[in-house]
Amino acid sequence: MSIYDLIFYLFATLTIVSALMVVSSDNIVRSAFYLLATFFGVSGIYVLLGADFVAVTQIMVYIGGILILLLFGVMLTSNITNVEIKKGTAKILPAVIGIGILLGAVVSVMTRTKWKIHLTEIPQTTSFELGKLLITDYVLVFELLGILLLIALIGAASMARREQE
């Protein structure tokens, strides 16, 4: 086992344990902070996969953006500490069935896919290729996403404005 495997397992455990803590924690704020560790672990795994741009985007968008937004939301809500959070199992049978199907699907995909394994060359830089692809092959998706974000932005601005009147 090389040291990179060790690092991978470190990040994987971090991700899984903190993800478990997110759902099982009593305190919403704590859950949000466990999410930080989860995101971080995921980005670490991205780095090990040679996807440095995606890893940094993960940190930028999820930690720097979404998590902060989440925390803001949580902290600005009144009555967060004494609210009762339901964590018990409510409907055990449907849950087990649902999860079973999902697990089966994932496992079957994992075993059936013919993974391309190339040990030697890991692309050194991904951002250049990524940028090229985004602006050539996937330009429609890219533009649509841009428009979607713009709509969201305009919507947010107009909502903020309406309250003032």
Next chain:
Amino acid sequence: MIKNYFKNTWEGLYTILIGMKITWKHLFVPSVTLQYPEERAKLPERARNRLFLNYNDCIGCMQCAAACPVNCIEIETVKGIPTDMPDPTSKGQKKALWVTKFDIDEGKCCFCQLCVAPCPTEAIYMTDIYEYSEFDRDNLVYNFASLTKEEVQQKQDNFDKFQAEKEAQKLEAAKAKAEADAKKAAEEKAKLEVKPSNDEKKED
């Protein structure tokens, strides 16, 4: 409106630069602070600080204690006797009293300097010492009287003795006077009686 926007931007940046110019100039203005224990500000000529008593000059007239508004001067005196008089002051004024106690509570003193003016011998005055903090408040009571306890006791005894002697002398003197008076009276009487004979003698 758009013109205003650019004007605002320009003014914002420009005024910041003006401010920065001012602070830049101040970077080279010599410092106004002093490195205190090594450097000290020059005291004004008539600064009021810690009081000092030139004990040798004090004649114990208690004018200073009377003038003090907070009663922080305590003076006790004993009269001197002719054989054991205190030395005169440096300016030659005669002292009649031994100052056995002269305490100034510098903790109480409010630096009004009212005690300095009435002193006839200029024995009490302000110095330029202003750092005299103490850990114990009692240490702020300054004892200026240089007589030891024994000396004070001795002066007191001396005075008492002198007083007693004087009293005795007085008594004696009174007695003597009485005797003398009596004698005189007797003599007078005798004179009166003898007078004629005197005349006779004169006549002789």
Next chain:
Amino acid sequence: MQNYLIEIFGSEIVAYILATVPVLAFIVLFVLFAVWLERKVSAHMQDRLGPMRVGWHGVLQTLADFLKLLQKEDIIATANDKALFNIAPYVVFVTTLATFTMLPFTSIFIGSNADVGIFFVLAFSGAVVAGILMAGWASNNKYSLYGSLRSAAQIVSYEIPTALVVLTMIMLYGTMSLGEITIAQTSHFWNWGIFGGPELGLAKILLVPFMFVAFIILFISTLAESNRTPFDLPESESELVAGFNTEYSGIKFSMFFLSEFANMFLIGSILVIFFFGGYNSPFGYLGNLLGIEWLIPIEQLLWFLGKGMFFVFVDMWLRWTLPRVRVDQLMTICWKYLIPYAFFNLLIVGLILLI
């Protein structure tokens, strides 16, 4: 540097870990110096002298203070969220330290010449917010919480103009790697970013004013991101005691302190790398002149530190010039002024680069 270390130790991991040691040492030494400088600059700008006792003109004062901080009792109040309270300073410090790994100090020492460079720096300086929010929340103190919320709002909003300007500069250089950006500006000072970048021609001349605008926008927005006066609302002493680090003492407080000053240098060096040629000397090197190879990296290091320190000094200078802005002014500056300017700047620079 890394290759050399890998050769010595035979293991990449050990080499990478060792390569961060100089960075860490640099941060600590820099902070010791910068705190002293800050005190001196502020004192002299107010016609005072500042620390004078410990060492020559008080140079060792911060060392003494640091030792004092180490000895201080580590106070944790009963109502604090203990785990988060203990982790927060380290989250803040580690994320700040992580950004330093991307800086090219000289041509032979750069923590990691990863291709994502500046993007990584932006991402991690955004992640600092998480640590700050953690500290504010865990302190269970209303001032701390206000401070951290303000800080988060401020950093998140000023990230936008920063990102826009950074995008402009990436367009100019065609790479995100800070090392390559620096290399692009070698040889003469008219190759520096502020003078329109490395290529000669009409575009270069046209670019100069827009580069200047970009520089000012980046300077203001990074200043705001590092929570320095006039944007020090998160720790405004007059309103919030000390903001998110009110409840901290001892070594944990010094972690926040270290990362704040490290951030100052970071923003200075980002400006230097983008606009002032990074470690490049404007006049050529003494090492070249004398034919001494090993002198060049040292000179480069000195140039880099010197330029970085200059911007740190300008930060301090601004600190003692300007009063603190109000929250609404803060947001006005960002959303109504910096972002539109940065956006139009981006468009215009893009157009110029196209022709």
